Amino acid sequence: MREIVGSLLSLVALVLAFAAGLVAGHSGAPLRAAGSDCDQARPEWLMCEDFEDGHLGWRDWFAGSPFTECIGCRPDGTNNPDRIRLTDDPGAAYSGDWAIHMPAAAAAGFQGGALTYRSCDGPKRAGCNLVGYERLHFRTRVRLADDHQYVHHFLSIDGTKPNGYWDADGNAGCRPNGLRAAGTTLDFNLDRELFFYTYFPDMRCDAGGYCSGDRVRDICALCATKEMPCSRGPECCWGNHFAPDPPVVLPRGRWVCLELMMELNTPGQADGRMAFWVDGLKAHEVTGMRFRDIPELQLNKAWLQHYVAGGDAERSNQVWFDDMIVSTDYIGCSGPPATEAATATPQAATPPASATPTIPPTAPPTVPPSATPPPSAVPTLEHRAYLPKL
Ligand SMILES: [Ca+2]
Numbered sequence: 243m244r245e246i247v248g249s250l251l252s253l254v255a256l257v258l259a260f261a262a263g264l265v266a267g268h269s270g271a272p273l274r275a276a277g278s279d280c281d282q283a284r285p286e287w288l289m290c291e292d293f294e295d296g297h298l299g300w301r302d303w304f305a306g307s308p309f310t311e312c313i314g315c316r317p318d319g320t321n322n323p324d325r326i327r328l329t330d331d332p333g334a335a336y337s338g339d340w341a342i343h344m345p346a347a348a349a350a351g352f353q354g355g356a357l358t359y360r361s362c363d364g365p366k367r368a369g370c371n372l373v374g375y376e377r378l379h380f381r382t383r384v385r386l387a388d389d390h391q392y393v394h395h396f397l398s399i400d401g402t403k404p405n406g407y408w409d410a411d412g413n414a415g416c417r418p419n420g421l422r423a424a425g426t427t428l429d430f431n432l433d434r435e436l437f438f439y440t441y442f443p444d445m446r447c448d449a450g451g452y453c454s455g456d457r458v459r460d461i462c463a464l465c466a467t468k469e470m471p472c473s474r475g476p477e478c479c480w481g482n483h484f485a486p487d488p489p490v491v492l493p494r495g496r497w498v499c500l501e502l503m504m505e506l507n508t509p510g511q512a513d514g515r516m517a518f519w520v521d522g523l524k525a526h527e528v529t530g531m532r533f534r535d536i537p538e539l540q541l542n543k544a545w546l547q548h549y550v551a552g553g554d555a556e557r558s559n560q561v562w563f564d565d566m567i568v569s570t571d572y573i574g575c576s577g578p579p580a581t582e583a584a585t586a587t588p589q590a591a592t593p594p595a596s597a598t599p600t601i602p603p604t605a606p607p608t609v610p611p612s613a614t615p616p617p618s619a620v621p622t623l624e625h626r627a628y629l630p631k632l
Contacts, residue, residue, distance in 0.1 A: 277337045277338065278292040278294060278337040278338055278565060279292070279337065279567060280294075280565065284571075286569050286570045287567055287568070287573075288359075288361055288375075288378075288570065289308035289359055289566075289567065289568045290565070290566070290567045291307060291308055291565075291566045291567075292337050292564065292565050293335070293338075293340040293564060294337070294339065295307075295340075296329070296330060296340035297330070297339075297340070300315075300319075300321045300327075301319050301320060303328060304319070304321075307357075308359050308366060309358060309359055309366075309546075310359070310360050310362070310366050310367065310368045310370070311356075311357070311358040312326065312355070312356070312357055312358075313325075313326075313354075313355050313356035313357075313358075313547075313549070314326035314344065314350075314353070314355025314356065322350060322355075323345070324345060324346075324349040325344065325346065325347070325354065325355040326342065326357075327342070327343050327345065328340055328341075328343070329341055329343040334562060335562075335564055336383040336385070336497045336562075337383075337564055337565050340564075341563060341564040342357070342546075342562065342563045343560070343561075344548045344560065344561050344562075344563075345558060346550055346555065346558045346559050348558065351552045351553075352550060352552075352554070352556065352557060352558055353550055353551060353552050354393065354394075354547075354549050354550035354559070354561075355547075355548060356545060356546060356547035356548065356549060357546045358544075358545050358546075359543065359544045359566075359568055360372060360407070360542055360543050361374070361375065361542045361568075368407070369407050369408075370407065371404050371405055371407075372402065372405075372407060372542040372543075373404070373542065374404060374538075374540020374541060374542050375540055375541045375542065375570055376505060376506050376540065376541070377504065377505035377570060377571075378399050378401075378503070378568060378570065379501060379502070379503045379568070379570070379571060379572055379573050380397060380399050380501065380502050380503075380544040380567075381499065381500065381501035381502075381565075381567045381573040381574075382397065382500055382501075382546060382563050382564070382565065382566040382567070383498070383499055383500075383563065383565045383566075384497070384498050384561060384562070384563055385495070385498065385561065385562040385563075386434075386492065386494040387494065387558075387559070387561070388494055388495040389494075390434075390559050390561065391432065391559055392432065392550065392555050392559050393430065393548055393549065393550060393561075394549045394550050394554050395429055395439070395547060395549040396427060396428055396429045396547060396548065397427065397428045397500070397502055397545065397546065398425055398426065398427040398543070398544070398545035398547060399425060399426060399502060399541060399543065399544055400423065400424065400425030400426075400541070400542075400543040400544075400545065401425060401506070401539060401541035401542050401543060402422065402539065402540075402542060402543075403422070403540075404540075404542075406422065406423070409422050409423045409468075410424075410425055412468075413441065413465075413468060414480070415464065415465060415480070416441075416461070416464070416470040417441070417443065417445060417447055417465070417472070417474070417477065418441050418442055418443050418470065418533075419443060419470050419535075420443045420532070420533070420534045420535035420536070420539070421469070421535060421536055422469055422539070423539070424442070424506065424533040424534050424539055425441065425504070425543070426438050426439070426502070426504050427439040427545075428500070428502045428518050429481075430491075430492050433491065434491045434492045434493075434494070435489035435490065435491055436485070436489075436490050436491070436492055436518065436520070436525065436526070437483045437484060437486075437526075438483070438484040438485075438502075438516055438518070438526070438528060439481035439482075439483060440481050440482055440484060440516070441479065442482070442532060442533055443533075443535075444532060445479060445481075445482045446482055447477040447480075448477060448479070449478070452478075453476070453477065458472075458476040458477065458478055461478050462476055462477075484516070484526070486526035490520055490525040490526065492520070497564075498520060499519075499520070499521050499522060499576075500518070500519070500520060501518060501572075501573055501574070502516070502517070502518040502519075503515070503516060503517045503518070503572070504516045504533075504541060506533050506539070506540065506541060507531060507532050507533055509534060509535050509536055509537055510535070512530050512531060512532040513530065513531075514530075514531030514532060514534075515527065515529050515531060516531065519574075521575060522574055522575040544566075546563055546566055548561045
């Protein structure tokens with residue numbers, strides 16, 4: 243009897259403690275939203291942002307966030323809500339209540355926005371010294387509006403030397419020299435077919451034609467100031483495309499789990515890689531890349547970007563992001579930790595035209611019981627249907 247009474251008392255104490263914890267949670271720091279991937283962070287994750295502190299307002303949220311720069315924000319640190327905003331509109335978030343919304347509104351000339359993560363050595367700040375990595379994975383939940391048509395540039399992984407914070411920026415037109423910066427961007431075209439848009443030392447560049455006269459002179463002059471002179475003669479370099487065949491389409495109107503990976507090569511060898519996954523299915527992998535010639539050039543930046551410049555579009559192209567993660571290993575979409583190898587089935591990497599990519603048996607992209615995403619976010623046969631576009 244005493245034991246039973248003791249057990250009952252323990253139970254009562256447990257209930258009271260639990261209730262007290264809930265009250266403390268509500269009166270103190272805000273409780274994290276149920277279902278966020280950030281609640282189950284893994285050791286290899288460098289950052290995880292679920293935007294659930296959005297109720298703090300832009301400035302305070304940004305100060306506490308892992309991001310160092312914002313495109314679509316004003317010099318005083320506030321956001322232009324016509325370009326980038328935190329939202330708790332009903333149904334707008336994948337996890338919890340909050341997400342980031344880039345409305346590309348008419349009042350902003352239909353321009354998009356971006357948030358930059360850098361792996362700072364110490365507290366985050368623009369211009370910090372950087373910790374570099376040989377391989378980075380960048381995963382986000384993304385939802386394009388039903389009528390989304392266009393983005394100029396989308397999600398990027400980049401890298402520099404530890405003290406070269408800005409060296410990965412503003413290099414458009416220049417052939418990388420393997421010493422200064424490396425990176426890749428996951429873009430999609432007007433049919434929403436995904437592809438890597440990549441600069442690398444052995445890339446194909448344009449010469450002659452439009453790339454003549456003042457234009458190429460200006461480009462080569464700019465590149466020379468960035469230690470990337472046109473040493474192979476006058477040329478204009480734009481990211482080379484690496485696309486899966488058949489194409490893989492980024493759906494509109496629902497949340498998609500999108501992950502990209504970049505792995506640097508061993509200096510002196512062409513063994514670099516890049517890959518991307520859609521809803522946990524490997525959609526494309528590129529191997530044999532030479533991105534760099536020195537070990538000091540490493541990866542240190544992930545760019546949550548929906549870049550639409552002024553004059554690019556004549557209508558809004560809206561996008562929402564939630565649950566962004568940067569990791570040194572494969573992230574996946576949910577559930578128990580998976581390994582990249584588990585998903586890297588040859589069939590999924592380079593599907594023959596008639597094949598339907600299959601969900602790897604060892605890493606099912608299922609939703610954990612604690613998460614309650616909208617039903618449309620659960621991979622179904624409908625997802626497979628868009629993968630092999632005929
Ligand atoms: Ca969220």
